[in-house]
Amino acid sequence: MVTLISLLTFMAFYLLYGTSKKMASIGELGIGKWTGEHKKIAQAASLALMIFSLGLSCFLWGLGSGTFTFFILLMTVASLVILLAPLRLLNYPFLGVLFIGSILFETILF
Template structure:
């Protein structure tokens, strides 16, 4: 459930970040495609973040889930804003990180 919440939050925040006009955006094929889909991108990002909030509340409880959601939102938000202009995000890096999170969640904790 942690990996699901993190993945939904990452996708939602990155969609909102990509729809910003002031952000320094990458020129990869995926980012160009996201920039072309400007109008539904904000609604999709907000929907994904709201679903992540629901998953966090279901997994951790009401108050703990909201607090947990805010921690993930602040962490991923600052990570995306700081690292995205460096062009570090690609599907290989994101997939590797998600696989590591799922491994840690299921086998070590």
């Protein structure tokens, strides 16, 4: 469940990052061009994903802890996206290994 919340938060922030005017269109994940052409739809989808992720977080940890955890996760994901996207390190193999490792650690530890 934590991995799902992290993935939804990453997707939501990456969509918002793609609609930014200051972002150089990298298109590493294949949605850079689409977000540039459909900014309103991408922003609405991003907002919906963030609200859904916040709702899942509040459902899992409670209202106060879930909100706090969501914002910490959002700050972490945002920092990673802003640092790694210009370096072209956010690609499918890297994200696949990251999230498969996260799922494995989540199932083994919890």
